[in-house]
Amino acid sequence: MMRRSLLFVLMLLTLAVPALLAQNLTLPVKNGSVKFAVIGDTGTGDRHQLAVAKELAATRARFPFEFVVMVGDNIYGGNSAKDYDKKFATPYKPLLDDGVKFYAALGNHDDPSERFYKPFNMNGERYYSFKPADGVRFFAMDSNYIDDAQLKWLDEQLGSSGSDWKICFFHHPPYSSGETHGSNETIRTQLEPIFVKHGVNVVLTGHEHFYERIKPQKGIAYFITGSSAKLREGNITQTQLTAKGFDTGYTFMLVEIVGDDMYYQVVTDDGKTVDSGKVHRVGKVEPTPNRTAQPVVATGGSERKTPSKAIKQ
Amino acid sequence: MNVIRLFVVAGIACALNALPAAAQTAAPKPPTPKISTATKQKAAEKNANPDALVLADFQKRIDAYMAIHKEAAKDAPPLKETNNPAEIKTAQETLGARIRAARATAKAGDIMTPEIQNKFRRLMYPVVTAPAPRGTTGRTVKADVKEELKENSEERKEEGGKPVALKVNATYPSDTPLPTTPPQVLMNLPKLPEQLEYRIVGKNLIIRDVEANIIVDFVPNAIQ
Numbered sequence: 001m002m003r004r005s006l007l008f009v010l011m012l013l014t015l016a017v018p019a020l021l022a023q024n025l026t027l028p029v030k031n032g033s034v035k036f037a038v039i040g041d042t043g044t045g046d047r048h049q050l051a052v053a054k055e056l057a058a059t060r061a062r063f064p065f066e067f068v069v070m071v072g073d074n075i076y077g078g079n080s081a082k083d084y085d086k087k088f089a090t091p092y093k094p095l096l097d098d099g100v101k102f103y104a105a106l107g108n109h110d111d112p113s114e115r116f117y118k119p120f121n122m123n124g125e126r127y128y129s130f131k132p133a134d135g136v137r138f139f140a141m142d143s144n145y146i147d148d149a150q151l152k153w154l155d156e157q158l159g160s161s162g163s164d165w166k167i168c169f170f171h172h173p174p175y176s177s178g179e180t181h182g183s184n185e186t187i188r189t190q191l192e193p194i195f196v197k198h199g200v201n202v203v204l205t206g207h208e209h210f211y212e213r214i215k216p217q218k219g220i221a222y223f224i225t226g227s228s229a230k231l232r233e234g235n236i237t238q239t240q241l242t243a244k245g246f247d248t249g250y251t252f253m254l255v256e257i258v259g260d261d262m263y264y265q266v267v268t269d270d271g272k273t274v275d276s277g278k279v280h281r282v283g284k285v286e287p288t289p290n291r292t293a294q295p296v297v298a299t300g301g302s303e304r305k306t307p308s309k310a311i312k313q
Numbered sequence: 314m315n316v317i318r319l320f321v322v323a324g325i326a327c328a329l330n331a332l333p334a335a336a337q338t339a340a341p342k343p344p345t346p347k348i349s350t351a352t353k354q355k356a357a358e359k360n361a362n363p364d365a366l367v368l369a370d371f372q373k374r375i376d377a378y379m380a381i382h383k384e385a386a387k388d389a390p391p392l393k394e395t396n397n398p399a400e401i402k403t404a405q406e407t408l409g410a411r412i413r414a415a416r417a418t419a420k421a422g423d424i425m426t427p428e429i430q431n432k433f434r435r436l437m438y439p440v441v442t443a444p445a446p447r448g449t450t451g452r453t454v455k456a457d458v459k460e461e462l463k464e465n466s467e468e469r470k471e472e473g474g475k476p477v478a479l480k481v482n483a484t485y486p487s488d489t490p491l492p493t494t495p496p497q498v499l500m501n502l503p504k505l506p507e508q509l510e511y512r513i514v515g516k517n518l519i520i521r522d523v524e525a526n527i528i529v530d531f532v533p534n535a536i537q
Contacts, residue, residue: 077487080399112523116393
């Protein structure tokens, strides 16, 4: 009798737990939307990377993202075949086996020769763009080495991308409240005018080992996701930039684009949601050097004004 | 009368207070041009700018290096997209070994001659000491470079990476972060072929062969 009751309870739990977890998903999960994940500063091969990778793969059952954007520091330390295996192929094997594509940007810990590694989908280039679906275009940049050629390329590519959602991703954050690095102003000085000129909507970066959503700057939404394997606890300082920060756990980001809305949800390695909301594009604006970027309005995400050490969700 | 005395004393105090601050913020002097007599004579003969001749000489030396690089790459396994990272490593190492063999006698200053080094220091000086533009904190590129150096050094130690050996033909250690080269610096320096890149290591500027992962030559104390 006791055994039967125990079995019954176990069965109930088996059914109830996924249902409870599914309730945590704040994304609309609509048919035909563009679904992807963002991870950053991943390539350690340690238990933290594995834990995030495991949670990411588990989440895909409820949120079937088609690709993953990597914002740099993909392979820390050595770059032998063993390193690629331990720090990329093994942790993300379930996703790779399911046909999920990864698109990498180079971080300061990455050897530029990583661009020849096919699973990173960089086409042998240090900077490249891709269009996963109609209406959305991504621009991967090498923020370690922004020369004239790269700036010209970015200007031309953005200029010809029409009314698509324009999402740039690279390693060094132009805006950040990190104590260790902070805003990279030299990179901001070069890139921001081009972003503004062509109406870039969203910028995804890493480098700082925490999560931070920056208040929209000149009409652009900035996110830092650099804690998908490394963490600098308590590293977010109090600045006017932070819309939301989380520096006490390992995270990844889920994103869904539906029309003019981009929904995001930031999840920890143990499945807790630390930030969610949406970025709304305000109308369609023709690229012109004299106006600000196509404005975005962050809605739905809770705003915070205190350092993230205090944030517990 | 007392009021005048008070103003004088306050004035002296303010001036004394300002002195240390002025001493602290004083920018280092720009590097003095050092052009060899041979270049000066050549410039006089050709009625040319000596600096332009120095840069032309740099280009000639880079072209000579690239001829070696291309020759070495001919029979080496190509760097191409692959699912097997071992192939990338092999291609990089083979090319590096071939270039090293072809430049076995190469030494520091073969490409970056003393007058080219001096020209590079002069090209970098205004960029690294200029404050960042409006809308930023106004921190100089030099301050950014210094900060990144500190961060990279800490991260390298954390991960047990090797320090960069400032030596011609040395391999750039794969477990050491690659320092970011500020865009402003890149814009002020002569363009390099895509196989080569500038990187700032400490106060030094290195030219790195990206495909072979070796140090081609360097400018010591490039950041003044």
